Amino acid sequence: MKELDLILKNIKNKEVLPIYFFHGEEPYFIDIAVKALEHNFLEEDEKAFNQTVAYGKDTTYQEVLSLARQFPMMGDKQVIIVKEAQDLKMGEEESKALEVYFENPIPSTVLVFAHKHKKLDSRKKVTKLLDKGKFLFLSESVKDFNLAKWIADECLRLNIKTAPNISHLLAEYLGNDLSRIGNELGKLKIILKEGEVLDGTLVENHIGISKEYNVFELQKALGSKNAEAAMKIAYYMGKNPKNNPFVMMLASLYNYFSNIIIYNTMIGQSPNSIASQMGINPYFVKDFAEAARFYPLKHATRVISTLREFDMKGKGLGAVNMDDAQLIKELVYKIINIDKIKTKV
Structure with a gap:
């Protein structure tokens, strides 16, 4: 992932985006970025109240977006991480809900998706919105x-x-x-x-x-x-x-x-x-x-x-x-x- 060094530097400096959507065939770079957001952004005493880790097979986009719209407790930011996001169902209803959120993300939420082993469909509006907002990060395999x-x-x-x-x-x-x-x-x-x-x-x-x-x-x-x-x-x-x-x-x-x-x-x-x-x-x-x-x-x-x-x-x-x-x-x-x-x- 070409942007990885910059992402890690920004996390260290507490300069984060409201959305990170990592996708692509190479899980290694995705794991590094997500690990940094999970362990190095919030302080330890903030994580208990303001950090949520979910897995794609156990949740839905609607549930994730509902959490994302909540406000942090006793802090300025909350972090929501969805691991194995490729397991989330994305039908027409989910796409529309994501489009609405991606157009106006909540500034106090850092919403992270780890979508491994495949790319998002570049033709979909969801993907285009993520790309336009500079929230989309492709993790390609090393040849x-x-x-x-x-x-x-x-x-x-x-x-x-x-x-x-x-x-x-x-x-x-x-x-x-x-x-x-x-x-x-x-x-x-x-x-x-x-x-x-x-x-x-x-x-x-x-x-x-x-x-x-x-x-x-x-x-x-x-x-x-x-x-x-x-x-x-x-x-x-x-x-x-x-x-x-x-x-x-x-x-x-x-x-x-x-x-x-x-x-x-x-x-x-x-x-x-x-x-x-x-x-x-x-x-x-x-x-x-x-x-x-x-x-x-x-x-x-x-x-x-x-x-x-x-x-x-x-x-x-x-x-x-x-x-x-x-x-x-x-x-x-x-x-x-x-x-x-x-x-x-």
């Missing part, structure tokens, strides 16, 4: 290709230092469940010592991802041209496609070899400058220096072309009857032998 970046941004927000490609590793093994990712990062934030860098070993120890068979270890094997280890990992990953999505593995490898290219173009510059360009901790520059010995600029660029080729194959273009397991093994074989195999640019 798979943006998931690693979202995790990296969350680590940055939480001040968690990470080894290269850890965000891709977490994205690949935790999947697109943002609530689970958020919980795991929250645990790691507590566990990690000040200044400690989150690497593959810590991920394995605290999240349970196998260190031996993951894309992080595959990168290490490829980076050192360890053909036996790389093919072994590729075989295992191909046998477990659910835990090793081909598209996520490609994204991780693309990021890894892009950094090798950056290193090749900056040889002779300071580790800090190179690390800044890569967006990594300077400590890990030496790993890319080692990988660059096996993948000079010409070969690293050729690997990027190969990854693009296999991205198309993964989408069914030029790879008839090849499943992910076959694609992974063929890709790893080509990268290991990139100095011998010419690829299309």
Whole structure:
């Protein structure tokens, strides 16, 4: 949800809207916003009289609006939160009642709807009124290709230092469940010592991802041209496609070899400058220096072309009857032998 940071800031500053209607496919952002309104707006002694939490399956829009029209007791604001609002019935009568309220909301009421897993119908007048009043907030899913970046941004927000490609590793093994990712990062934030860098070993120890068979270890094997280890990992990953999505593995490898290219173009510059360009901790520059010995600029660029080729194959273009397991093994074989195999640019 793009507006989430502003919403949280405004709640903290006690600057709230009369209506918040959260809707969309991603429940994680909705949960964060609703939790802030539930726990961080009213003072504890105000909540007993001026805060009501209801659930869609147990109430109706008419009952909710009736509560919303009441005035707060011993305070300036009351908060009414409707969780699982997607379970509320919205027929013609309910729509008309909502339209009337949304046109003239009660200023002393903060009315919150958590409408999860689907969007409101944009054609309906109710939706248009919410949008016009700037009361409507869409919570969209993070696309798979943006998931690693979202995790990296969350680590940055939480001040968690990470080894290269850890965000891709977490994205690949935790999947697109943002609530689970958020919980795991929250645990790691507590566990990690000040200044400690989150690497593959810590991920394995605290999240349970196998260190031996993951894309992080595959990168290490490829980076050192360890053909036996790389093919072994590729075989295992191909046998477990659910835990090793081909598209996520490609994204991780693309990021890894892009950094090798950056290193090749900056040889002779300071580790800090190179690390800044890569967006990594300077400590890990030496790993890319080692990988660059096996993948000079010409070969690293050729690997990027190969990854693009296999991205198309993964989408069914030029790879008839090849499943992910076959694609992974063929890709790893080509990268290991990139100095011998010419690829299309």
